[in-house]
Amino acid sequence: MKFNINTPEGTRDRLFAECQERRQVQAKLTRLFRQRGFLEVSTPETEFYDLFARSGSAIPQERMIKVGDPSGKFCVMRPDSTTPIARVAATKLKAVAMPQRLYYDQTVYRANPAHNGGSREIPQCGVELIGAKGKKADVEIIVTAIDALRCCGAPKFHVELGHAGYFRELAGRLELENSAVEEIRALIEGKNFAALKDFLEPYRGNPACAALEQLSRLFGGVEVLGQAEKLAGKTPAVDYLSELYDELSAAGYGPYIRFDLGMVHQIDYYTGVVFRGYVEGAGDAVLSGGRYDNLVGIFGREAQATGFAVDVDAVARTLPEMVLPVLRTVVHYEPGYLAQALEAVDGRPAGTCELSPCRTLESSLNLARDKGAEMVLVLDKDGERTVRV
Template sequence: MYTINTPEGTRDRLFAECRERRQVQRELTALFQRRGYAEVSTPEVEFYDLFLQSGNPMPQESMLKIIDRSGKIMVMRPDCTTPIARVAATKLKTLPLPQRLFYDQTVFRSGQEHKGGSSEIAQCGVELIGAAGWRADLEMVALAVDALGACGVQDYHVELGHVGFFRDLASRVDMPAAVIEQMRLLIEGKNFAALNDLLEPYAGQGACKALRRLSRLFGGAEVLDEAEELAGGSAVLVYLRQLYNALCKAGYGDHIRFDLGMVHQIDYYTGVVFRGYVEGAGDAVLSGGRYDNLVEAFGRAAPATGFAVDVDAVAGCLPEATAARLETLIHYGTDDLGRALAAVDAAAPGTVELSPQGEVEETMALAKEKGAKAVLVLENGTERRVEL
């Protein structure tokens, strides 16, 4: 017998998974709106050239491509930030900055074959466009923490880094650009052994010790102390400490940590970067940072920062909730539909249903099959309840 499966990287979601996904989306979008962010929506299909023009670091093999009728290459939206940057630079160019935008969309990515990753990822996120400096970064990190808290997960934190710290250290070592990129990948992947081997020829240079330790510089605020000792002082570290102190005074300290080895997509991000983690998820469920050059690629110079939340990853970490159980099936006469619908609407969701059966006995049998506790019979203006 032939079985029709879903394409690789996609899956069906049933019942509880759908409820949990909607809960996360509902809580996130409500929070974003309370903070003054307005919703935008972009097409699921974009021109491939859009991402080439933006300098987006996403490898082309991770994009799902389509050829349109004119022969142009299109892609299923692999990222929400780049299309929103296009919108901010074109459709919204006459509006004053800063602009606070949020989205609730799906992105599509072609994962490695047989690696088990998802090709369609539900994301809720925000973009703060046209705001630079410390207050904008502070607002964004605080919103990231609040976003995870609003979802209802039990244990969560946000890790902060800054791409400027790696750039500063790398500039102090006489190393070819290709080797610097290789080093960045090793630090990002926390590949300690390979990093040590790569840095061995540069051991006599001043910043080598700090670069060797960079992938291990994660944890609490003590990480900043160690980094300052290794780097011999850094304006970036002063900035991160200022950010941390302000977050602590606002009550966010318990949810803030650091990872100075967070050097992902170094040409895309320009400042503070951060990731969010929740108990029960094997990887980050939130990712973001400052990207001051992206909007300018579409003709409007504007600094920007933002983040995206992986909705399904967060939903999978929610405490297990008891599903609604069918309590009552309603059997109704042809003139009693209005009363029957009113009874369904007045009950807790999922606890009362209409019966499609024409005879009371058939409704009784269906109620027993579905595990209902009672049948409510509404006929000819009368009402009676039969317990099962």
């Protein structure tokens, strides 16, 4: 019986330079996180489905990859890291003082619609600041997100800020049922402008109506905040974003900041500032995060929180392609000369020298030719010598 040697849809093998590019991004991100006082945590790759279902996870159920469990309980491959880390903070770290600065470097697994080409395996590096509220905490996370993209050497990039409270306040002014609010949110997120206009027609005299109709177009520089105020008047959310921008600009981060008040995704999950990072050359956001003040409390410990995750592979693809070292020397050694052979390999730049497994010098020379090496270093009873290939 012939077996399938292909990888499952949404997965693939990664080779050589691509692996090094991923590791380089991970190393730079985790170094920054440690420098800023974050400590690493790791959570299981499989979790009980109930963990995400009962916590109001930002990941839809249909995107979770289901797996079996010997206990018979319904499990999923870890679809996001924030929910398990919130559980850890509320249980295993219950005696640890707040705020807790936690970081992770692990893969999340998400199902994609058939044949859309997306990956099921998404390596992420991220941080969670748990037990910290207010402007200082939000500023810290946003500047850490900007510095994360900057330390990776990302080309032109920016971070877009929004606020979950802005949409809630506008919808609240229309005094709508929850189902109607969700319908408006879906129309805005889907950029279905014609249907949105028809839906809002009965509320045309309310200033919030004009703002909701224009919400998906309210993106760009700081001038967007002024446009939002003209449409709907003063709102706490826009005032707060303005305060954040002033603080970020004073610290030199203003050029990296833009605004998108139409970020209405996962509105029941996020409770305050939301943001996404975009890098030139990437087709979608490579970083996302925001404030989620209700999640940790679900696990028995009230704590406001904020954080973000970086898609490691998405960032790596925007960087210059890494050039692998060229093999120049093959070391042929006789029995008893292993120590000298290892010293020769370890004393040269990584990847430019390797040991020969061949018994004869002739075979080592043939190996060097096949690999494109320049020479064979010979170590035997006659000493050390090189033979050009």
